[in-house]
Amino acid sequence: MYDRLKGFRDFYPDEMGARREVFDTLEAVARQYGFREVGTPALERTQMYVDKSGEEIVDELYAFEDKGGRAVSLTPELTPTVARMVVAKGQELSKPIKWFSTRPFWRYEQVQQGRFREFYQTNVDIFGSSDPRADAEILAYAADALTALGLTGDDFEFRVSHRDILGGLVRELADDPAAVDTRAAIRAVDKRAKVERAEYLGLLVDAGLDESIAREFDDLIADGNLDAIAAVGDEEVAAAVENLQDVLAAVEDFGAREYCELSLTTARGLDYYTGVVFECFDSTGDVSRAVFGGGRYDDLIESFGGQPTPAVGVAPGHAPLQLLCERAGVWPEEAPSTDYYVLQVGDTETEAAQITRELRVLGHVVETDVAGRSFGAQLEYADGINAETVVIVGEQDLADDAVTIKDMKSGDQTQVSLDDFPPESGRPTYEDYE
Amino acid sequence: MYDRLKGFRDFYPDEMGARREVFDTLEAVARQYGFREVGTPALERTQMYVDKSGEEIVDELYAFEDKGGRAVSLTPELTPTVARMVVAKGQELSKPIKWFSTRPFWRYEQVQQGRFREFYQTNVDIFGSSDPRADAEILAYAADALTALGLTGDDFEFRVSHRDILGGLVRELADDPAAVDTRAAIRAVDKRAKVERAEYLGLLVDAGLDESIAREFDDLIADGNLDAIAAVGDEEVAAAVENLQDVLAAVEDFGAREYCELSLTTARGLDYYTGVVFECFDSTGDVSRAVFGGGRYDDLIESFGGQPTPAVGVAPGHAPLQLLCERAGVWPEEAPSTDYYVLQVGDTETEAAQITRELRVLGHVVETDVAGRSFGAQLEYADGINAETVVIVGEQDLADDAVTIKDMKSGDQTQVSLDDFPPESGRPTYEDYE
Numbered sequence: 001m002y003d004r005l006k007g008f009r010d011f012y013p014d015e016m017g018a019r020r021e022v023f024d025t026l027e028a029v030a031r032q033y034g035f036r037e038v039g040t041p042a043l044e045r046t047q048m049y050v051d052k053s054g055e056e057i058v059d060e061l062y063a064f065e066d067k068g069g070r071a072v073s074l075t076p077e078l079t080p081t082v083a084r085m086v087v088a089k090g091q092e093l094s095k096p097i098k099w100f101s102t103r104p105f106w107r108y109e110q111v112q113q114g115r116f117r118e119f120y121q122t123n124v125d126i127f128g129s130s131d132p133r134a135d136a137e138i139l140a141y142a143a144d145a146l147t148a149l150g151l152t153g154d155d156f157e158f159r160v161s162h163r164d165i166l167g168g169l170v171r172e173l174a175d176d177p178a179a180v181d182t183r184a185a186i187r188a189v190d191k192r193a194k195v196e197r198a199e200y201l202g203l204l205v206d207a208g209l210d211e212s213i214a215r216e217f218d219d220l221i222a223d224g225n226l227d228a229i230a231a232v233g234d235e236e237v238a239a240a241v242e243n244l245q246d247v248l249a250a251v252e253d254f255g256a257r258e259y260c261e262l263s264l265t266t267a268r269g270l271d272y273y274t275g276v277v278f279e280c281f282d283s284t285g286d287v288s289r290a291v292f293g294g295g296r297y298d299d300l301i302e303s304f305g306g307q308p309t310p311a312v313g314v315a316p317g318h319a320p321l322q323l324l325c326e327r328a329g330v331w332p333e334e335a336p337s338t339d340y341y342v343l344q345v346g347d348t349e350t351e352a353a354q355i356t357r358e359l360r361v362l363g364h365v366v367e368t369d370v371a372g373r374s375f376g377a378q379l380e381y382a383d384g385i386n387a388e389t390v391v392i393v394g395e396q397d398l399a400d401d402a403v404t405i406k407d408m409k410s411g412d413q414t415q416v417s418l419d420d421f422p423p424e425s426g427r428p429t430y431e432d433y434e
Numbered sequence: 435m436y437d438r439l440k441g442f443r444d445f446y447p448d449e450m451g452a453r454r455e456v457f458d459t460l461e462a463v464a465r466q467y468g469f470r471e472v473g474t475p476a477l478e479r480t481q482m483y484v485d486k487s488g489e490e491i492v493d494e495l496y497a498f499e500d501k502g503g504r505a506v507s508l509t510p511e512l513t514p515t516v517a518r519m520v521v522a523k524g525q526e527l528s529k530p531i532k533w534f535s536t537r538p539f540w541r542y543e544q545v546q547q548g549r550f551r552e553f554y555q556t557n558v559d560i561f562g563s564s565d566p567r568a569d570a571e572i573l574a575y576a577a578d579a580l581t582a583l584g585l586t587g588d589d590f591e592f593r594v595s596h597r598d599i600l601g602g603l604v605r606e607l608a609d610d611p612a613a614v615d616t617r618a619a620i621r622a623v624d625k626r627a628k629v630e631r632a633e634y635l636g637l638l639v640d641a642g643l644d645e646s647i648a649r650e651f652d653d654l655i656a657d658g659n660l661d662a663i664a665a666v667g668d669e670e671v672a673a674a675v676e677n678l679q680d681v682l683a684a685v686e687d688f689g690a691r692e693y694c695e696l697s698l699t700t701a702r703g704l705d706y707y708t709g710v711v712f713e714c715f716d717s718t719g720d721v722s723r724a725v726f727g728g729g730r731y732d733d734l735i736e737s738f739g740g741q742p743t744p745a746v747g748v749a750p751g752h753a754p755l756q757l758l759c760e761r762a763g764v765w766p767e768e769a770p771s772t773d774y775y776v777l778q779v780g781d782t783e784t785e786a787a788q789i790t791r792e793l794r795v796l797g798h799v800v801e802t803d804v805a806g807r808s809f810g811a812q813l814e815y816a817d818g819i820n821a822e823t824v825v826i827v828g829e830q831d832l833a834d835d836a837v838t839i840k841d842m843k844s845g846d847q848t849q850v851s852l853d854d855f856p857p858e859s860g861r862p863t864y865e866d867y868e
Contacts, residue, residue, distance in 0.1 A: 001518075001521055001522070001738065001739035001740070002478070002479060002481070002482045002514075002518045002521075002738065002739075003479070004475065004478075004518070004522070005475065005477055005478065005479065005500075005504065005506060006502075008475035008476075008477060009473070009475065010472070010473070010474060010475065010515075010519050010522070011472055011473030011474070012472060012519070012523070012527075013470030013471060013472055013533065015473075016470070016471045016472050016473045017470065017471065019473065020471055031799055032794045032797065032798065032799055032800065033794065033800070033801070034772060034799055034800065034801035034819065036447030036450070036451065036770055037447060037450045037451065037454055038444070038445055038446060038447060038450050039443070039444070039445030039449075039450045039453065040444060040445070041438065041439065041442035041443065041444065041552055042442075042476060042508070042538060042540070042552060043439055043442060043496070043508075043540075043552070044436070044438075044439065045436060045437070045439065047436070048436045059501075062477070062498075062500060064496075064498035064499075065498075066439075066496060066542065067493075067542045068440075068542075070439065072439060074476070074477075074508075080436075084435075084436045084438070085444050085446070087435055087436075088435070088438070088444070089446070093446075094814070094815055094818045095805065096804060096805050096815075098801070099447065104476060106476070106477075108500065108501045108502075118475055118476060118477070126804060128805065129804050129805035129806075130805075131803075131804055131805050131806040133783070133787075133802075133803070133804040133805075133806070134804040134805065136787075136804075137804045140791075144794070250783070250787065253783060253784045253787030253788065254787050254790070254791055255787075255788070255791045304435065304436065305435035305436075306435075336470055338468060349567070349684070349687060350687045353567075353570075353684065353687030353688050353689075354687065354689070356688070357574075357688055357689045360466045360467065360578070363466065364466065365465055365466055365468055366466065366467070366468065367467070367468035367532070368567075369565075369567070370530060370560060370563050370565055370567040370568040370570075370571045371529065371530050371562065371563035371564075371565045371567075371568065372563075372565040372567070380528070381528055381530075384528045385468065
């Protein structure tokens with residue numbers, strides 16, 4: 001007996017059915033927004049990740065040398081791949097480019113609740129627009145997708161922030177702006193809720209702020225008073241404040257403002273974010289970490305050798321989303337459903353197969369015996385797959401030019417003429433014949 | 435600029451849309467047959483493939499050592515993984531088990547037409563039934579899936595064979611059955627149409643048959659006269675002939691006999707097949723290799739440490755299937771479709787966003803400007819995404835409490851009152867208002 005690798009999961013049909021329902025919803029809403037599906041490779045050159053995130057990223061990758069001597073990695077995220085694809089087509093693609101896809105990614109990291117080495121995301125991105133409505137459309141998409149899953153404004157909130165406000169404030173407040181590591185300061189903000197306060201302030205000091213300045217900075221972002229921040233900051237900060245306000249106004253136009261709250265203590269951990277960033281949280285706090293996040297990454301395409309191409313996106317991860325849906329009681333039921341089971345008993349194989357076929361042609365989910373099992377075993381199987389109706393095809397039934405229709409909930413059954421069943425259309429149940 | 439790895443593909447939206455339509459069809463038909471979706475890991479222990487196929491298989495795998503020192507491989511096929519999953523649950527799963535899934539697999543092999551290092555398959559399997567109806571259901575599923583794609587009996591044929599007929603004949607005809615390598619002989623049959631006749635006969639001789647016996651064997655399987663074969667063979671061959679006839683009779687019951695032809699020169703290359711095997715071919719021969727194949731593998735689960743569990747399955751590969759569909763002219767159109775583009779011009783952002791939202795709530799595919807582009811640029815974009823209807827939201831329109839509805843095919847347009855648009859239901863076009 002072989003064992004599954006740690007951090008990888010097998011999804012049996014009940015759980016997979018629920019997950020599929022969730023993927024389908026995330027994708028159906030993306031399609032309504034005019035996002036188009038793309039398909040992407042599972043392997044890329046390791047260099048692409050090293051250039052973007054530094055040599056230390058390799059420790060977290062499934063990185064290896066292929067048989068042609070190439071240094072390759074299982075993709076840990078989609079963004080570099082789609083950036084590569086945008087660059088490869090150059091000016092051929094008309095802007096804005098709106099793409100989505102659902103697929104697994106891989107990271108060699110510690111396995112914990114809701115975090116695996118193989119994990120699934122639905123990535124949704126817009127390339128080629130710096131307009132606030134692009135950020136707003138991503139936020140509105142995410143809100144629509146979650147409400148389509150049955151979640152409400154009481155279940156989740158998007159904490160919306162802006163990297164240029166954080167970065168601009170840091171540089172404005174610092175005694176020596178040239179000595180400040182803005183990215184390190186933003187990474188410190190991302191750690192704010194995850195570490196002790198002293199450690200957090202220490203990280204800001206490590207980034208080049210005096211401790212008193214660090215405290216002043218933290219007070220400003222914790223208060224989140226945009227007017228006060230614009231007053232303290234320079235033109236860059238003022239522009240970022242205006243951009244953030246424009247995004248929230250456009251989110252209002254798209255009907256999703258109620259799900260968003262201003263939260264300048266939100267920063268996102270990845271260095272490539274540039275403007276508006278946001279994280280989705282469980283409003284009740286039961287799911288303590290961010291469920292997923294997104295934001296703007298205006299510089300990435302250019303850094304990959306493409307034309308300057310602003311970009312914004314979001315990537316709901318399915319495992320944390322499952323935790324939120326389960327907490328909120330909207331995770332889909334994990335059980336199969338089946339319209340008909342055609343129960344074949346006696347020398348009736350041909351007729352049972354034909355009835356099965358006719359019901360499938362009508363578009364229904366239909367199973368029949370393919371194992372030569374007894375009446376009782378078939379009935380038990382039909383019960384296990386939650387068959388709504390069992391169609392019993394027995395020798396006596398056929399002698400009467402009929403079949404027996406059995407309702408699996410009540411156990412009631414009745415004989416129905418082959419003139420009336422299978423029907424020419426529709427999906428009749430016992431009640432239609434009783 | 436980074437390059438994509440050789441043998442891997444990026445699917446941009448037009449091609450991906452067509453592929454998605456094909457996946458959806460293969461999966462929808464599987465669901466109608468009561469197959470349930472499973473989700474499976476991309477990585478498994480390399481040992482699983484070595485035990486099944488020998489040490490030389492590693493040359494074809496993306497095999498490497500992970501950071502925990504495990505020898506792992508990107509999965510080259512689904513069968514070992516689902517066998518592992520069946521074994522892991524033991525008696526918990528009620529039989530027959532009917533599973534499907536669509537996903538990529540990886541093999542480090544020469545790249546050629548219709549063959550890639552990353553390739554996609556929809557796997558459909560039944561575990562726990564040795565009944566001929568299980569084989570027949572797999573064949574009927576495959577036929578239904580192909581006809582649902584628009585293919586007809588003139589486009590494809592399933593060449594159906596039986597490994598126990600081939601193996602039994604080899605042992606029966608050989609002077610010294612103990613000296614014959616049955617698997618090697620079956621692999622020789624699999625090569626019959628791919629190599630010169632002399633080489634093929636040489637392979638049979640290498641497998642332990644005298645050359646005259648090899649010729650006699652080949653005449654028997656080429657003629658495919660089941661009565662003659664049953665007369666020559668032993669009980670095992672007679673039983674296999676009967677099983678094959680029962681499968682074809684059950685396929686007839688399921689309405690798929692017309693797509694099947696007896697072809698004992700079909701063998702399938704993989705060693706784990708045990709009973710009925712089949713390959714799908716392009717009837718015109720334009721696609722020269724087998725499009726896909728399937729068959730019985732009754733011993734695999736037991737060899738993985740499970741209870742004896744007969745199994746049968748099929749796995750259409752998407753790239754060869756695309757070649758067949760393109761040859762037959764039924765590959766889906768590679769172009770986006772969009773119900774509405776809401777064109778925003780002047781100071782009408784809020785109203786345009788609200789109209790967009792209302793149309794999306796109705797379930798339509800709707801795009802609007804998220805890039806602050808000109809009237810002309812928006813119209814060009816709407817044309818590029820094949821928008822059926824453009825809804826122009828201009829300041830003058832709004833002053834009239836109206837929008838302008840433009841038919842993108844004819845270019846005709848008319849003003850429609852906001853009382854009538856967006857509608858409460860339906861998807862009205864220009865013609866509904868002209």
